Structure formats: structure tokens, C-alpha cells
Amino acid sequence: MSEPEENKNQVRIIAAMARRLQEVLIFLCLAIFSKVTGAKPHPRGSGLDGATYCLSWRMAVETDNLRAWRTVPIQCLRHVETYMIGGQYDRDIDLIMEQIFSYINGIVISDDGMDAWILDVDDTCISNLFYYKGKRFGCDPWDPASFKAWASKGGCPAIPGVLGLFSKLVENGFKVFLVTGRDEETLGQATLDNLHNQGFIGYERLIMRTASHKGKSAVIYKSEIRKQLVEQGYRIWGNLGDQWTDLQGDCSGNRTFKLPNPMYFVP
Amino acid sequence: MSEPEENKNQVRIIAAMARRLQEVLIFLCLAIFSKVTGAKPHPRGSGLDGATYCLSWRMAVETDNLRAWRTVPIQCLRHVETYMIGGQYDRDIDLIMEQIFSYINGIVISDDGMDAWILDVDDTCISNLFYYKGKRFGCDPWDPASFKAWASKGGCPAIPGVLGLFSKLVENGFKVFLVTGRDEETLGQATLDNLHNQGFIGYERLIMRTASHKGKSAVIYKSEIRKQLVEQGYRIWGNLGDQWTDLQGDCSGNRTFKLPNPMYFVP
Numbered sequence: 001m002s003e004p005e006e007n008k009n010q011v012r013i014i015a016a017m018a019r020r021l022q023e024v025l026i027f028l029c030l031a032i033f034s035k036v037t038g039a040k041p042h043p044r045g046s047g048l049d050g051a052t053y054c055l056s057w058r059m060a061v062e063t064d065n066l067r068a069w070r071t072v073p074i075q076c077l078r079h080v081e082t083y084m085i086g087g088q089y090d091r092d093i094d095l096i097m098e099q100i101f102s103y104i105n106g107i108v109i110s111d112d113g114m115d116a117w118i119l120d121v122d123d124t125c126i127s128n129l130f131y132y133k134g135k136r137f138g139c140d141p142w143d144p145a146s147f148k149a150w151a152s153k154g155g156c157p158a159i160p161g162v163l164g165l166f167s168k169l170v171e172n173g174f175k176v177f178l179v180t181g182r183d184e185e186t187l188g189q190a191t192l193d194n195l196h197n198q199g200f201i202g203y204e205r206l207i208m209r210t211a212s213h214k215g216k217s218a219v220i221y222k223s224e225i226r227k228q229l230v231e232q233g234y235r236i237w238g239n240l241g242d243q244w245t246d247l248q249g250d251c252s253g254n255r256t257f258k259l260p261n262p263m264y265f266v267p
Numbered sequence: 268m269s270e271p272e273e274n275k276n277q278v279r280i281i282a283a284m285a286r287r288l289q290e291v292l293i294f295l296c297l298a299i300f301s302k303v304t305g306a307k308p309h310p311r312g313s314g315l316d317g318a319t320y321c322l323s324w325r326m327a328v329e330t331d332n333l334r335a336w337r338t339v340p341i342q343c344l345r346h347v348e349t350y351m352i353g354g355q356y357d358r359d360i361d362l363i364m365e366q367i368f369s370y371i372n373g374i375v376i377s378d379d380g381m382d383a384w385i386l387d388v389d390d391t392c393i394s395n396l397f398y399y400k401g402k403r404f405g406c407d408p409w410d411p412a413s414f415k416a417w418a419s420k421g422g423c424p425a426i427p428g429v430l431g432l433f434s435k436l437v438e439n440g441f442k443v444f445l446v447t448g449r450d451e452e453t454l455g456q457a458t459l460d461n462l463h464n465q466g467f468i469g470y471e472r473l474i475m476r477t478a479s480h481k482g483k484s485a486v487i488y489k490s491e492i493r494k495q496l497v498e499q500g501y502r503i504w505g506n507l508g509d510q511w512t513d514l515q516g517d518c519s520g521n522r523t524f525k526l527p528n529p530m531y532f533v534p
Contacts, residue, residue, distance in 0.1 A: 059329060059359055063329050095333075
């Protein structure tokens, strides 16, 4: 090849490289943008609108402005998925645990054994994330039979931060009450086994729904339980749950802490 | 110039253009990324870590997991700025208003004139965003003298969504009580004027702190006011504020709604 032709070839090659580079960088930009915002097409408008709608939706859920919702809006499937498994859910929990630890460190425990904490079970102590992956992160409607089958296996993993908190509470001398809406008759043994196999050892009592609580809302049922504990002389220093209905009503505790859960609402 | 030299020149020019294009696209990527995530260097780690920390911090604030904080963490300045003026704050409010409208549409009003709503004033009815722009969106500590000077001017703009809600409440026959922690003696007239010039016309009463409320926390002060209203026979259907301390305590209302505010905490 003559020198001029070789140079022309170089020009073509470099121009092609420049085009390719441009394509790659534009793709990279879009990928980062979509990853960060969780942008998805959405009936309200463009992809970005969809992402910002889902941010607003999740904030409304977590602040209890949005109640009694039945399913995650389908346009927020990817947003909730990314939130739950992309790291932000874990980081949100870590920051809440930091707050609780700092609160606990300021409490002077008495020696009468009546300093208590209340923890919810599902998606507080142990996680149903694997189950909800199969339910499109809450986009599918509540399915009691399949949830019962899942819970019966006793295979929910601990939420690491909450297991750490649990251990600290027990070590520090708090009486820890695990209060759950699960039915004692059908899920009692599986829940006991699951908590044990995940390291929740040393709590005072696991309190589950019995026939007498049937049909009551979570707020009514959990308030009744807490009222009984207070009448027995317990001081409820803290109350942790993933649902506002864990934390509302009577004797809710000196401080309540809300864990994130954009996948379902318990009435 | 000979042909080979000209071609060599073209190669150099195209190579330089490709480099420049690469720089521009990388900058663009970083700009979009930083705009979307509010990513800033952060002691906890990289820029991305900083952005995810600020998301967790803001969520903890809005869910009342983080209390009695004095200033926005300095590493979250850009994050809070972007949130407040980049559109997400407005969209979050719009979605809350939708929820409130749907709640209101389900209420059957009686004709005794005792159906009431409570609205907070600062950053609920009228906005202090312009003031907080000058206080680094809450990164600067609370400055009562400069806030008093700002509020005295009576120039806070209405929050459009809340003005719309206010008008609907008045039209529908609710008695609207505006309850604020502002001091009546020093800010009474300016606040009345400001509400009027922004279109808040037709409310039942503007209730402000007087000498008898001095030194009381917001929860105690606002609970006392609400209790008096309930004793007078009012049914508090709803209560809207940007602070959890607007919504906690006695007679908080049949439903409470929390507006976002990541710029300051009122104890």
C-alpha cells in the first residue's frame, strides 16, 4: 500500500473508532442513568417520570401517607427490585440500626428485669425477600396459601442488622418480646425453629396470634399484647417493625423504629 | 502541503477530536450521574457511597427514625439541594395531595359545622425554601434572629399543592385551623398578611404560640391546642404537617399526613 492510501486507511480506522467510542459511551451513560434511577416506561410519562413517580410512591409508603395498598404498582416493579436487592435496602437498615444503637447506649437499665423491647418477626427479624422475589416484589396480590407454605419451611434468613441488634438487646439485659401476626396453631413450630436456626436465641417470649385474636387488625392485636405487657410492669423502651401497624396504637413504646418494606402492607 | 502530510494532519485532527469527544462524553456521564444521585465525596467512602448514604439519611428523617438532628450532614448538601429544587420534592407533595384528596372524597360531612382539619403553617402552607437556600439547605445551624427577620417580611410563597388542598377543604365545608409554632406577639401580623397575600382565605382560626405556650415542645403545644378543639366538639378528620412533631401526641386526628422536609427538625 502507498503511504497516502495507508494514511487514508488510518483516517477511516480512527473515524470508525471514534464512532464506536461515542456509541459505547452513550450506552454507558444510559445504563448508569437507568441503573441509578431505575427508570422504566410509565403511563404517567417518560421513563424518568416513571422513576421519580416510584420514588414518590415508596416515600409515601414509608411515611405512612399511603395506606391499605394492595400491590406494588406494576410500573414500579424494577424500582422496588433494585431497591430491595441492589443494596439501598440494606444500607437503609444499617443507618436505622446505628440510630437504635445510639439510643440504646443512652438507656440506663434497672435491675428489676422489666426493661423490654418489642420486635416484629416477618421482615424485621427474618426476611421473606426470597418469597417476594417469586411474587414480583409485591406486584402480585397477597396469596395466603403460598405464603403459609413458604413460612412452614422455616427457611427465612435472618436480617443481619436486626440479628445484631437482637443480640445486643439480650446481652444488655433487655427482655425481648417477638410479636408476630403469624398464626400460632399452624405456624408456631416452624416459626420457633426458623428463629432458632437463624440465631434468635435468648428472647423472653414469642407471641403469636391465637383464636382469640382472629379477625382483629394488626394495630388492635399488637396494642392488646403491648398493653398486657405494660400491665405486667414491663417498660417498653423500643418497638421495631417493618409495618406502621406494628408501631401504632396503645403502649407503642418509648421509641418506635420503622424498617423499610415497599413490598406489602399489613392492615 | 503534500498529500501525505495533509493526511497525517487529518489523522492528528481526527485523533484530537476523538479525545475531545471522549472527554465531553465522560464529563456528561459524570454530570448526569452526579445530578441523579447527588453523588458527592463523602467520608464514608466514594462519591456513590455518599449519595446512597444521603438517600438513607433522608429516608430515616422522613420516617421519624432519626430525631433531634440539628443540621443536614454537610456531605448531603447537594443531595438535599437537588431534592428540594430539582423537582422530586414537588412530585412527592403532589402524590401526598392525591392521597389526601382521595381520603377527603370518602368523608361524609355533617351539617353541624364541626368537621375540622389542621394544617401546619411553615413549609406546609407557605414555604421557607428561599430562606433555607441561604442557609445551605439546612447545613447551617438554626438561626432564630435571621429566621424572624425573614418571616417578618411576610414573603413566603404558598406551596401550590397545599393551597389547592386548603381551598378544597374550605369549599367542602371543613373548618380549617392553621396551627403554628410561630410567636403571636412578634410574628402575628406578618403571618396573617403572608397567608392572606398567598390566598389562604377562609380558614377558621390561625393559632399561634402565646406566652402561655412558651418553652413547651411542639408536641405538647400542638397537642394542647388539638385537645381544646376536640373538647369544643370538633372532629379532627385530618392533620397535615412537615414535622412529625406536628402529628404526634394527643388528638392527632383521624388521619395524619407527613409532608417532606429534609432541611430542619422542630423539637
